[in-house]
Amino acid sequence: xxxxxxxxxxxxxxxxxxxxxxxxxxxxxxxxxxxxxxxxxxxxxxxxxxxxxxxxxxxxxxxxxxxxxxxxxxxxxxxxxxx
Amino acid sequence: xxxxxxxxxxxxxxxxxxxxxxxxxxxxxxxxxxxxxxxxxxxxxxxxxxxxxxxxxxxxxxxxxxxxxxxxxxxxxxxxxxxxxxxxxxxxxxxxxxxxxxxxxxxxxxxxxxxxxxxxxxxxxxxxxxxxxxxxxxxxxxxxxxxxxxxxxxxxxxxxxxxxxxxxxxxxxxxxxxxxxxxxxxxxxxxxxxxxx
Numbered sequence: 001x002x003x004x005x006x007x008x009x010x011x012x013x014x015x016x017x018x019x020x021x022x023x024x025x026x027x028x029x030x031x032x033x034x035x036x037x038x039x040x041x042x043x044x045x046x047x048x049x050x051x052x053x054x055x056x057x058x059x060x061x062x063x064x065x066x067x068x069x070x071x072x073x074x075x076x077x078x079x080x081x082x083x
Numbered sequence: 084x085x086x087x088x089x090x091x092x093x094x095x096x097x098x099x100x101x102x103x104x105x106x107x108x109x110x111x112x113x114x115x116x117x118x119x120x121x122x123x124x125x126x127x128x129x130x131x132x133x134x135x136x137x138x139x140x141x142x143x144x145x146x147x148x149x150x151x152x153x154x155x156x157x158x159x160x161x162x163x164x165x166x167x168x169x170x171x172x173x174x175x176x177x178x179x180x181x182x183x184x185x186x187x188x189x190x191x192x193x194x195x196x197x198x199x200x201x202x203x204x205x206x207x208x209x210x211x212x213x214x215x216x217x218x219x220x221x222x223x224x225x226x227x228x229x230x231x232x233x234x235x236x237x238x239x240x241x242x243x244x245x246x247x248x249x250x251x252x253x254x255x256x257x258x259x260x261x262x263x264x265x266x267x268x269x270x271x272x273x274x275x276x277x278x279x280x
Contacts, residue, residue, distance in 0.1 A: 015263045042207060049211045051238065054269070057216040058128075058223065058239050067123035071137050075119055075144045079112045 006033050010040045018047055111151045114160055115144065122164050128223065128235040129172055139175075143168040162242070166250045169232055214273060222272035230265030237262055 010033045016022050017030060034041040067075075094102070122143060126136040146167050147154075154163050223231065232251060236242040237258070244262075248255045 015266070018266070019259075019262075045207045046211070049208050050214075050270070050273075051266075053211045053214060054219050054223075055239060057214075057219040061216055061220055062124045062239075065120075065124055065127060067119045067140065068137070071123065071140060072116075072119055074141055075116055078141070078144050078148055079116075080108060080148060 007037060007040055010034065010037070011043070014044065014047060017044065018051060107156075108151055111154060111156075112148060115147055115151075115164060118161050118164060119144075121161060122168060125165055125235060125240060126168060128239065129169065129228065129232055139168060139171060142171050146171065159246070162246055162250055165236070166252070169251050172228065172232075218273065222269055225272045226265055226268045230261050230268055233258055233261040234265040234269065238266070 010030060013022060013026055013030050016026070022030065030044070034044055119140065123136060123140050126139045126143070127133065130136040130139045143164060147164055150167075154160065223234070226234065233247055236247040236250060237244065242250065244255050244258045247258045251258070253261075
């Protein structure tokens with residue numbers, strides 16, 4: 001997949017792309033390359049879509065998760081008595 | 084004795100100090116307890132099982148209440164609590180899982196990408212959409228702790244690299260390398276689930 005030097009560079013920039021830490025120049029490099037290379041375009045698309053999906057699924061699950069009332073009571077019991 | 088009993092008409096400096104401290108501590112404890120759902124959610128991701136997460140949260144609050152004076156009011160209390168939590172998790176020796184070696188990680192990347200070779204960009208969304216919430220939660224649980232902690236904090240809880248570095252007490256460079264590795268391990272886990280495989 002990464003036989004061409006452009007593709008190697010593109011792969012190298014993938015993680016920083018996900019971190020949104022690319023410089024404007026690097027972003028332009030990526031943009032230019034993926035417009036002309038469908039393999040790399042699919043990789044970027046996959047990563048973008050995958051992480052959005054992971055994030056959504058975890059958010060949905062987290063939304064259903066609360067500390068149980070038993071746990072909350074236990075935590076409350078740990079408080080220092082005002083004596 | 085109640086705090087109100089301590090407030091006499093002309094309180095001595097000692098009494099004033101005791102009352103002030105009790106008030107600060109009460110406020111701290113209340114603010115910390117308000118964050119219990121959020122702390123529990125992170126614990127659940129980091130510790131895995133519900134039982135382990137509850138133990139970890141309890142230990143976190145025991146330590147937090149004991150060391151409340153070292154919290155600096157006005158700073159991020161959630162981050163402060165999560166730092167205790169992640170340190171406790173290290174202490175409890177839950178980090179014995181080995182990370183898969185880099186070779187197999189590379190393979191999983193190519194495996195996933197390989198699935199896409201004959202597909203158009205729009206099919207990518209379809210492929211990813213087939214991954215169920217359960218399979219993603221299971222895959223995350225299977226990522227070794229060192230890497231999962233960073234993914235949970237940065238990718239799933241919106242902490243910056245700097246915050247994650249402070250919480251986990253590791254350099255920012257380590258946060259980044261663990262994050263990248265953690266993402267790959269998660270992808271590897273997903274690649275081995277039924278739907279994608």
